Amino acid sequence: MFKAVNDSRIQMSELMLPSYTNFGGKIHGGYILSLMDQIAFACASKHSGSYCVTASVDKVNFLNPIEVGELVTMKASINYVGTSSMVVGIRVESENIRTGKKKHCNSSYFTMVAIDENGKTAQVPGLRLDSKIDAKRFIKAIKRQESESKKNKALSSVYKNVSDHLDLLQNYRVRVDF
Template sequence: MKKTYKPAANSRISISELMQPSHSNFNGKIHGGYILNLMDQIAFACASKHSEAYCVTASVNTVDFLNPIEIGELVTMKASVNYVGNTSMVVGIRVIAENIRTGNVKHCNSSYFTMVAKNDDNESVAVPGLILSNSIEIRRFLKAIELIKSKENRHEVFNFNHKTFAAENYLHILEPYKVKIEL
């Protein structure tokens, strides 16, 4: 099979949407779940564009809501494929909000979605490699490698065998935390 490569720039997608009252929570700010839904949609579009296949969300890296989004602000999401594996891609997403009356722009959050390409039989399929054309794309690729390593380390740390796990062996770790143990 011939290995194909595509420029990272070819997968970039940007969407903008005006935030409406129907998108708000009880506090009058835009609901985080609505923003996550939009992020998932743009991650799907970006990954599908790169892979030319249907893609599913395998995982979402930490999403920190840095600034609230107000009703009436224009939210823009920018996504790009930052890393490719055999069948998976890491899509980086940046969310900004603009007050269209004042022009004030704020960074609201960034996250990384791992997407997997699928065929019509729901089997994972190989994705094209990535052509990196500048230092920003190289930095993003390297950061994705670190995120993947960090995820693998988290899985190792919390891979307790539930049949042989003895809680009393780990109670000392919990001492500095606000927790009460009643065994």
């Protein structure tokens, strides 16, 4: 069975309250991450028809601060499916509701895994790509996985024999005492 990207696309909006702020008076990044995790869960569960858990979160760059009183809108869609995993792409925007000015605050990718009633991974439906942008997002997810695999292999070699890599430290503000 295959489901279209649009079948599980989700959008949610929330007004940012003073209780969500950090010590700098901006909306706390942890609060935004919590909302992102909720929308990732909803999107993945809608696609899979199963309870889902967060397996990983790709890099999150906070591009613009979010102010109290702004309306934050999160848009989520399934970008990639494996056997039991799904990559949910999330875009976060804030809007000044008085001026209508919108800001892109961040984007990220959450890998979610479908779980059955016994706590085991569950197979998810395939993804039907109905547009070039759907295909682009799926291909980009494949490329991110390939890149992550290469990075993990390179980092593993550092852990296996750090002495082979100590020369990399020469141009950094570090002193090696062993």
